Amino acid sequence: MPVVEYKMNLDQETGALIIPRWIIDRGHWPNKADHTYVGWVKPESEREYYVPDSLTELSKSDLVNRVLGMHAVEPITDPDTDEILSDSAVTTLVELSYDNIVAKNS
Numbered sequence: 582m583p584v585v586e587y588k589m590n591l592d593q594e595t596g597a598l599i600i601p602r603w604i605i606d607r608g609h610w611p612n613k614a615d616h617t618y619v620g621w622v623k624p625e626s627e628r629e630y631y632v633p634d635s636l637t638e639l640s641k642s643d644l645v646n647r648v649l650g651m652h653a654v655e656p657i658t659d660p661d662t663d664e665i666l667s668d669s670a671v672t673t674l675v676e677l678s679y680d681n682i683v684a685k686n687s
């Protein structure tokens with residue numbers, strides 16, 4: 582289950598939104614439409630704590646499709662030129678991001 586889609590948790594004492602404590606590498610590819618993020622969770626065989634079964638595990642192609650859907654609504658731009666990226670460029674960017682998340686946390 583390492584790469585997952587998650588939402589923030591609500592701190593009951595302060596009412597603030599907080600990152601779930603079981604998300605290790607967090608905050609990637611925020612989706613404004615459904616308030617979800619992409620992060621990393623240790624595989625079940627490597628942890629001794631609870632992680633909700635309701636999390637959505639993302640394969641590389643799942644992440645690409647998620648971000649292309651976001652790109653269709655709010656185009657992703659090149660930070661250097663402000664030009665809208667092509668679907669092909671977004672796909673390459675997301676695939677590299679996925680590989681980096683996995684490599685960093687494996």
